[in-house]
Amino acid sequence: MEFDLKVGMTAKLKHTVRQEDTANALNASLPKVYSTPSLTALIELASFKIIEPHLPQGYSAVGTIVNLEHLAATPVGMKVWAEATLVGIDRRRISFKVTAYDEKEKIGEADHDRFIIDADKFTKETYKKANA
Amino acid sequence: MGTNLKLGLNARKEQTVQHKDTAKAVGSGLAEVFSTPSMIALMENAAYSAVQPALAQGASTVGISINAKHLAATPMGCRVWAVATLSQIDGKKLAFSIEAYDETELIGTAEHERFIIDEEKFMSKANEKAK
Numbered sequence: 181m182e183f184d185l186k187v188g189m190t191a192k193l194k195h196t197v198r199q200e201d202t203a204n205a206l207n208a209s210l211p212k213v214y215s216t217p218s219l220t221a222l223i224e225l226a227s228f229k230i231i232e233p234h235l236p237q238g239y240s241a242v243g244t245i246v247n248l249e250h251l252a253a254t255p256v257g258m259k260v261w262a263e264a265t266l267v268g269i270d271r272r273r274i275s276f277k278v279t280a281y282d283e284k285e286k287i288g289e290a291d292h293d294r295f296i297i298d299a300d301k302f303t304k305e306t307y308k309k310a311n312a
Numbered sequence: 313m314g315t316n317l318k319l320g321l322n323a324r325k326e327q328t329v330q331h332k333d334t335a336k337a338v339g340s341g342l343a344e345v346f347s348t349p350s351m352i353a354l355m356e357n358a359a360y361s362a363v364q365p366a367l368a369q370g371a372s373t374v375g376i377s378i379n380a381k382h383l384a385a386t387p388m389g390c391r392v393w394a395v396a397t398l399s400q401i402d403g404k405k406l407a408f409s410i411e412a413y414d415e416t417e418l419i420g421t422a423e424h425e426r427f428i429i430d431e432e433k434f435m436s437k438a439n440e441k442a443k
Contacts (some may be wrong), residue, residue: 207352209372209422216375217353221338224348242335242347247379254439259335284441288384299343304384306345309394 183296184234186267191229194261195222197254197282214254214287219262219280220246223290226262227276231294241274245293254282262288272296291304317401323361325354325364326393329386329414346386351394351412352378358407359408359424373406373426374434380422386414396424404428405412 195201201218203210209269224243239294254260260282268275273295327333333350333425356375363373386392392414400407406428412420 182328203374208358209364209369210360210374210427211435211438212375213374213435215353217349217376220352221347221349225339240335240343242343242345242385243382246348246352249377250375252373253434253441255438255442258442283443298344302340302385303343303345303387306343307387309414310387310389312371 183231183270185231185266187266187269187288189224189230189266190264192261192263193222193229194201194227194259197258197260199256202246202256204257212256214260216242216248219247219250219288221279222260222262223248223264223280223288226264226278227292227294229268230264230276231274231296234293235296239296240299241294241296242302243292244273246290247292248288248290250288252282252285254287255307317363317406318366319398319401321398322365322396323358324393324395325358325361327354327377327392329388329390329392331388334388343347343385344388346392346419347381348380351382351386352380352422354392354413355380355396355410355420355422358394358410359426362396362398362408363406363426369429372431372433375431376426376427377425378422380420381419382383384414384417384419386419390414392419406439415417
């Protein structure tokens, strides 16, 4: 299967930090700032945005590696965005470099890999685990 | 400051995969399987829990880096758990080794760093950014 993907493709994804995106929402003892898992989701979604328009019907991509540095804290109400660049293609394994910002500064840097899947086949295979 | 911190401190956090924890719900794909951000949240929670009881009143930790491999997919309804072990102490910077499992297999590994903060000081500095 060939995918119409090229090294150098980019995408940007914006978000406004809500209470439910904070570390505090995950654990009441944690501070009310943008959580690392939420930043991870933004980074994954920005990366997925690059490849999604180029996938055949029924295909998707799952995250396999996230190597992320969360450099600065962001309060609720502030805008954050991630800029992803496709940096490598190895058959179905797609690699990205992603940088994230808030309105004041750079907040994160990540290397990220996703693997292209046939969504139905993948989900069916995974749900065999539930019935094992 | 972190007087009771010792290498080897560990904690285990467990949950059942619900729809809101899937890649489909998070939006990072079509698959209704445990999402990478959800796995990372579980891993961070285990690391946080491993050291929080050893910290002074008013102190907490925030994640500063994570290097995670998501090795296998987990369906909704399955139990998943993460075990985090404190592997390095460098002043206020703490490093953890983390493994995550579902009922069938190892689903993820991570190296994770957290930084010890004074909650009040940290929050007032973060909120200043919004002004």
